[in-house]
Amino acid sequence: MLKRFENLLVILVTILLLSPQYASAMHIMEGFLPIKWSIFWGALTLPFLLIGIKSIQKNVNLNPKLKMLLALAGAFAFVLSALKLPSVTGSCSHPTGVGLGAILFGPTAMTVLGSIVLLFQALLLAHGGITTLGANAFSMAIVGPFVAFGIYKLLNKFNSPKWLSVFLAASLGNLLTYITTSVQLALAFPSPTGGFEFSLLKFMSVFALTQIPLAISEGLLTVLIFNFLTTYNFNELKELNVLNNEKTSPISEEA
């Protein structure tokens, strides 16, 4: 896993050196996906959204106290996706904040919360868009959370320190979100000469590279809030099977 990540970083840095571009990197803009792709990504997102709503209902019915924690996960994504941070590529982008909720409530719950954030930004900020909502939700609210959730569970199996699992889950979830965005754009706009691969490299240089330092920031911030939760909301985390390995020792001892 780590080896893969290293390779990925090497590839990305190479792209950066080959094609330095000062660019911003965020969601796909309104109207910038051909209609058939808008429908395709929308249709792909919909089932995840429905499963997510069910999963949230289940959790909340089981224990109404979890509502507060769910709201916290939503608020975290809300704050982080509003912060446009400068990056080493000379442009700005923002973290997504969906990793935390994915670790706590599972990936599809964040499909719901992430889509709400995207809808808010599309309607009030002209950031992203209604016609690209499906595609943006797929990258930020499905791929991101699933990657974060998967990595967290995987690393937990290998008894990795909790802070490391949380950090890698959140950062890689963030990074993969924007790699997905690049793939989506490259699929919709393959280069007439170089095809899909050429477009993908181009879009990656715009979207994915800027994201690397932000992914690290997001990882660190997620560890910070997770530290807090293990101190104050230990029982809720146990109930959600987030801390199934531990008996009593919160993150503070091992982090």
Add this chain to the structure above:
Amino acid sequence: MNKTKNIILAILVILITAIPLFIVQNGEFTGADGKAEELITTISSNYKPWFKPLWEPPSGEVESLLFTLQAAIGASFIGYFIGLAHGRKK
């Protein structure tokens, strides 16, 4: 100790955010999604966006107001949550 660790984490995030501002020469740090847009027009020059945003903030100031509002709403709740948990523990 958790508190010390969290302070260190916060400082790291601030550093990662601030350093690009100093090391990247002539970076524009634009927030517009223009470059990807440009790229699309280079790759397929005849593509026309087929949908416009229903509403756009009339100026950069209004846009930053709404972004700030978004962050403030989220941060208020996080602050409330932390305060509540902290108080309960005492």
